[in-house]
Amino acid sequence: MSDKQNIIEKQNYYKNLLNQYCQTQYGIEINNDSAKIPPDHQKWFLYEEKIKIHKGISHGFFWQRLSSFIKRNSPVYYRISLPAKLFSEETKLQIKPDIDYLVFFLRIQYESHDLIEEPLAVITEGKEVQVLDPDQFFKFLGATEPAKIYFSKEDYQQRLAIVKNSLKDILADSIKEKQQQMVQTLTEEFRMIREYYSHLLSKVKKTEDREHYIEEQKRLESEKIRKLHPSSLKLIATPEIIISVKFDS
């Protein structure tokens, strides 16, 4: 199965589950090509009662509106407990029982040669940060229980800072890959600009015109550097879900 097919399969899987969830939780009825919205929630969908769902657009209008609706109507933070053995066996992570962990599900945006977005989940305890496969965590949802977990302000801030500081290390490979793509794109853009001006300058004799074109070329090149130099790569990390987990022994 190709990557694209794989993605579509996965999306359909999550869409189906989300449909069932929305129906039971909010009364939003989602069929194949339309969604019926109860009056209380219509304001999130431009006051429409029925919305057409266009096929082939995974991030289309309806899904983005639904995503926004879910985010605004459900908490960001949860407290749960999980059996430690079950979790560590499945994830192969070093998990200590009876210790409080924080799990962050993040959205990482790269402004590189293109705008790119990637998911990242990490689990923290003390000064340790481990990367977690988000799909794996999802499997345990059925085994979770609400739990009483308390973090002191200092502890919470410390873990947040640890996650923040570890991100560049965690994302090192991904960052390197994006930077290399930026170099490639920058090189290509430079090549195009230089070829264009070498042709232009070969035809221009007048000093004044030549100077104008040379200036113009410099300006274009510096603009490309502003956009595509690897050190101008920008990342935005946004915690989407935060879960405190106690692993029961």
Added chain:
Amino acid sequence: MDFSDFSSYNIDFNKCKQCGKKVPVNSVFCIHCGQVLKEEVVKKKKQSKRIKLPEVLLQMEEDNFEEPELVFEEPEPEIKKVILHKRQKFIPIEPLTGRMLDYFLMMQETGSVGLQSLAHIDVEPRPYQIEAARSIIESQGGSGILADEVGLGKTIEAGIIIKEMILRKAARKILILVPSSLLYQWEVELREKFNLEIMGDNDIDKIEDEFFSGIMLLSLHKAKSKKVQGIFLKKSWDMLLVDEAHSLKNHLTQAHKFVFGLKRKYTILLTATPIQNDLRELYNLINIVRPGYFKSIRFFRRKYMSDRFTPRNPRELRRMCSRVMVRHRRADTLIKLPPREVKTIFVQPSKIEEEFYNLTLELARKAVAIANRESADHIMLLLSILLKESTSSPQALLATLEAAILPKVLREKEGELLKRVLKLGKNLGKTAKMEGLLKVINEEDSPIIVYSEYLRTQEILTKIIEEDGHQVYRYAGNLRLEEKERSLRNFREKGGVLLSTEVGGQGLNLQHCQRMVNFDLPWNPMRIEQRIGRIHRFGQQKKVKITTIAGKNTFEEYLVKILISKIKLFKMVIGEIDSILAYLKNPLPLEKRISQIILESNDSNLIQKRLDNLADEILEARQQFNQDRDSSAKLLDLPAEK
């Protein structure tokens, strides 16, 4: 020229491997299809002309780069409150399933972005508009040409891109350049549909501030003027948008040079006609978006042009264009709207109404004569409002006149005339136009929208229509948001008459209604189009009836005749008039030109004649636009080869 004729000359030929046609023996390229015939010569030439890249760039491939900037968006304060709460407030864990499913769904397509903007705009874009925006943001590095056929909503596509780039913090300094005639439309669209605040003419000084950020919307004509262009050229913009970008087709013009000279990270051009007369124009436009994309004009000519008008290799050219350009045809979008039935009613004003109208016109003309140069623009604007009000309702005009906003010198010199106008106006109640409106409303027992630009007119119409036994809902700028929403909701559910000023209800569709009346006519055709667009839009199933009411022997009558009968504005596809007006040579907005014609002509014959000339100008622009539209379609819209 047919080179097979060369057989009569004493020249040796080979056959081209690509097209099989005869080519002179020493040719480096095939003269028919451009195929390289002598690789070694081309290679040698390439080597001798190899482009030198700066050292710093060559080193980069090996470098370890500086650490990139990372912004960590701190979770919202309320999360902290919850997480740190000692009393262990109970948090249900069921919603976690929904949250996680949403997270997985949105993050599935690694390497791309979901358009968050779609959740923050007050319009539902069509699927092809979403795809166009995604294509520019994701695959074209944030720059490209939006070249949909006219009327498919390029402004919506551009709006999504702007909103997305702002939400994602990828653009803070945005410059939008449009023809003067489209300034109003852009402002309204960005504000109403995308909740974006914009800056304009009066804020140019702010750009010079080192920490300037925001959206600057200006006419290209103004921005490139010698007086201010330096300010724009000095700034490093994050994003540049140019609407009706075919005005940049000629690389020798000041407009092209100015736009090319702007410092910018992302460039979006909008045009329905990227190719007009000459293929070179396409080259010029793409060169603004990606300088050097086609290497050089010589290379472009050799590879893609048979002559100025005929592409050499259309399939390859289309492929190249598709990497920097998004284009949809109407036929691809499945947008089919029901027909429009257009009706104009000319009513005979009473003697007093006629006198009232004529005296107002006389007063306005006298004011023009008195106005000095410094205040001319201001006075013209004020007088054009008075004139429009005079054809809307006496109540609207009186409100303005009584507010004593006319210049002191006019009030002193023409005090008597002013008094007569006021006296006549006060004696006027239900006008002939109002009677005409009631007739139209009573023609059918179905919902109807009545548009008037003025609040006072709306108030008097409410009274008259209610007295006639109809349920009236008002929608106007002075109402609170909840009141407006209530009006629209009631109108949708219960029918009746919706009286609306210009700001009528973006977002909420009114497709249940098929009747619309222009009680007064804006002088900007795009505002008329926006009115129609409220009901004649995607989702409308039935024929739409548009009625315009005008008084006989008034300039409104001439204007209606010109716009409806001569230019056939109501028969045009939505968006067509925008493109046509952008083809006018005179950059003054149409509204201003109409106001000049009415105020600077001494009698009604001259007004008619000059409005007629203006209509001819628009028709000529339309012809030019249609030619260019066909040229673009010929090259860009050929059916894909199997």
